[in-house]
Amino acid sequence: MKKEKDSELMEKIVALCKRRGFVYPSSEIYGGLAGIWDYGPLGVELRHNIKQHFWNKFIAERDDVYGMSAAILMPARVWEASGHTDSFSDPLVECKICHSRIRADQTDIIAEHEAIHAKKKEKVEWSEPKVFNLLVETHLGAVEDEKSLAYLRGEITQGVHVNFKNIIDSMHPKLPFGIGQIGKAFRNEITPGNFLFRQREFEQMELQYYVKPDEKEPKEWFEYWKQFAFDWYLSLGFKKEHLRLRQHAEDERAHYAKDAWDIEYNTSFGGWKEAWGIHHRGDWDLRRHSEYSKVDLSYFDEEAKKRYIPFDIECSGGVDRAVLFVLLEAYAEDELGGEPRVYLKLSKNIAPVRAAVFPLLKNKPELVAKAREVYKNLKKTISSIQFDDNGNIGKRYRRQDEIGTPFCITIDFETLEDDTVTLRDRDTGEQRRVAVNDLSKEIK
Ligand code: GAP
Numbered sequence: 001m002k003k004e005k006d007s008e009l010m011e012k013i014v015a016l017c018k019r020r021g022f023v024y025p026s027s028e029i030y031g032g033l034a035g036i037w038d039y040g041p042l043g044v045e046l047r048h049n050i051k052q053h054f055w056n057k058f059i060a061e062r063d064d065v066y067g068m069s070a071a072i073l074m075p076a077r078v079w080e081a082s083g084h085t086d087s088f089s090d091p092l093v094e095c096k097i098c099h100s101r102i103r104a105d106q107t108d109i110i111a112e113h114e115a116i117h118a119k120k121k122e123k124v125e126w127s128e129p130k131v132f133n134l135l136v137e138t139h140l141g142a143v144e145d146e147k148s149l150a151y152l153r154g155e156i157t158q159g160v161h162v163n164f165k166n167i168i169d170s171m172h173p174k175l176p177f178g179i180g181q182i183g184k185a186f187r188n189e190i191t192p193g194n195f196l197f198r199q200r201e202f203e204q205m206e207l208q209y210y211v212k213p214d215e216k217e218p219k220e221w222f223e224y225w226k227q228f229a230f231d232w233y234l235s236l237g238f239k240k241e242h243l244r245l246r247q248h249a250e251d252e253r254a255h256y257a258k259d260a261w262d263i264e265y266n267t268s269f270g271g272w273k274e275a276w277g278i279h280h281r282g283d284w285d286l287r288r289h290s291e292y293s294k295v296d297l298s299y300f301d302e303e304a305k306k307r308y309i310p311f312d313i314e315c316s317g318g319v320d321r322a323v324l325f326v327l328l329e330a331y332a333e334d335e336l337g338g339e340p341r342v343y344l345k346l347s348k349n350i351a352p353v354r355a356a357v358f359p360l361l362k363n364k365p366e367l368v369a370k371a372r373e374v375y376k377n378l379k380k381t382i383s384s385i386q387f388d389d390n391g392n393i394g395k396r397y398r399r400q401d402e403i404g405t406p407f408c409i410t411i412d413f414e415t416l417e418d419d420t421v422t423l424r425d426r427d428t429g430e431q432r433r434v435a436v437n438d439l440s441k442e443i444k
Contacts, residue, residue: 007268007269009268009269009328009331010194010195010328012331012342013195013324013327013328013331014195016327016331016342017040017043017327020403021040021042022039022040022042022043022046022327022352023037023038023039023040023043023195023196023323024037024038024039024040025037025038026038034192034200035189035192035193035198035200035201036199036200036201037195037196037320042352042353042403043323045352045353045384046323046326046350046351046352047203047319047320047323049349049350049351050236050319050322050323050326050350051182051205051319053235053349053350054180054182054205054232055067055180055182055205058180058207058232058315059178059180059207062178064173064176064178065177065178065179065180065209066167066171066173066177066178066179066180067179067180067181068159068160068163068179068181069181069182069183070153070156070158070159070160070162070163070181070183071159072152072153072183072184072186073138073140073150073151073152073153074150074151074153074158074159074162075149075150075151076137076149076151077292077293078151078158078162078289079135079151079158080292081288081289081291081292081293082157082158082161082256082285082288082289083255083256083284083288084135084151084154084155084158085133085135086255087254087255088134088154088255089132090103090104090131090132090134090189090190091103091105091129091130091131091132092104092129092130092131092132093110093126093127093128093129093130094126094127094130095125095126096124096125096127097117097122097124097125098117100113101190101191102190103190104126106191108270109191109193110126132188132190133188134187134188134189135151135152135188136151136152136154136186136187136188136200137149137150137151137152138151138152152185152186153184154185154186154187155185155206155316156181156182156183156184156185156204156206157206157208157285157314157316158285159181159183160179160181160208161208161285161286161289161297161312162289162293164179164210164286164289164297165295165296165297167179168299174302175210175211175212175299175301175310176209176210176211176212176217176221177210178207178208178209178210179207179208179210180205180206180207180208181205181206182203182204182205182206182319183203183204184201184202184204185201185202185203185204186200186201186202187200187202188200194269194270194324196320196321196323197267197273197320197321197324199320202318203318203319204316204317205316205317205318205319206314206315206316206317207225207314207315208281208312208313208314209221209225209312209313209314209315210299210311210312211310211311211312211313212301212308212310212311213282213283213308213309213310213311217311221313222259222278222280222313225278225313225315226245226278228315229263229276229278229315229317230243230245230263233263233275233276233317233322235347236322236325236326236347236350237329237330237346237347237350238265238325238326238329239329241266242265242266243263243264243265243266243275244263244264244266244272245261245262245264246261246262246264246272247259247260247261248260248261248262254279256279256281256282256284256285257280257281258280258281258282259279259280260277260278260279260280261277261278262274262275262276262277262278263275263276263277263278263317265325265328267325267328268328274321275318275321275322275325276315276316276317276318276321277314277315278314279313279314279316280311280313280314281311281312281314282311282312283309283310283311284312285312286298286309286310286312287309290309297309326346326350327344330344330345330346330404331344331345332344332345336429337394341398341401341402342401342402343401343402343404343427344401344402344403344404345404345426345427346404346406348406348443351403351404351406352384352403352405353385353386353400353403353404353405354382354384354385354406354407355378355382355384355385355386355405355407355408355409355443356385356386356387356388356396356400356405356407356408356409357371357374357375357378357386357387357409357411358371358387358388358393358396358408358409358410359371359410359411360393360410360411360412360413362389362390366416367411367412367413367415368389370411370415370416371387371389371411372387374409374421374439375387377440378409378439378440381440382440382443382444386400396408397424397429400426401426406425406426406443407423407425407426407442407443408423408424408426409421409422409424409439409443410422410424410431414433415436419435419436420433420434420435420436421433421434421436421439423442
């Protein structure tokens, strides 16, 4: 099997995503919008499966974590309290020749830009770096005065912190406990790019885990969540050597972080890139929201009989980056039966289609009827089953391989005699006969 590790891989993924209904450029018929993408029928299933896997492991299967869903629009005051209006910014430089604006710390993009001008025998001069805030603002209500200023959330985190008291009052949790959430975030990125990697509208999956603010507990929980998040990421189907944990240098950390580690993926387009962050946020958020809102966001520890503001250990992952990295990892080309093929080696738990059911021949009503029956029965317990009778069987296999369907089930004349089908494995192309009654167990 040939595994691409070059920048062409990204082009192939973008093309496959569009061709097969995973991801489309947003508002394409109007020329698109930089840094914004739309998910098609298969992409939305893949993304949903990743989010569901997050929700199960970080929230639903645990006794110490609650789920919630906060609004996207939040008043400006929230972002003053969280420090984002002051510190959520990137340094921006402007090319004095063509006025392109680029992030001053993205040396690779700067070099690319200079090379474009160099080809025209031009030497680029850059403006002094300016601070550029990434929050996306909007105005609510009929009068555009200061009162109506609101921001689309720059991280989903703050929706959890501002509900800390509501969760305490309604659910009465004991520390340590967490609040998990999935949802859209918005950043006016200076240079969006690399497909789903850096967007202006994207989705995050996060956990804020509140712990006693002593010396020991935050450190232990930080280590716990670092490993938990890493293992979860691996379970999306990555090779261990393609992921690593890296600690942020002090000058790299966000304004709220006492310690920060990233899970990074070794990408084909630019080496190690951030997939996920684990942050020790201390009491930064709850303390600041207490100060700014004048509402006490402390916790009463019944055992110790004292009040304090808990520390927060955060797990923060990008949903779209997970989709992109999963696709980069899964993309494969090989030769099967003497023909070249492209396939996605997606793990069966996140593949948009778990199995496709085919009648061997479309024009044999008895095969079609039996295939429909098998399809309907499987679909009762596994919703992501597809029926396909289009084109010859070889073409159907290739189509399913290209979207990462782990299993293909073919109903042939033997099925009508002994109630067995062929079950084909996507990666090896091998087929074996399986009893219809055992199918759901085999593809589970
Ligand atoms: N609440 C903490 C927080 O937002 P972050 O490191 O800024 O931390 C967390 O973002 C994750 O969100 C990143 O690891 C990345 O996966 C994703 N992310 C951040 N900016 C993104 C962007 N512009 N496009 C796509 N995903 C992004």
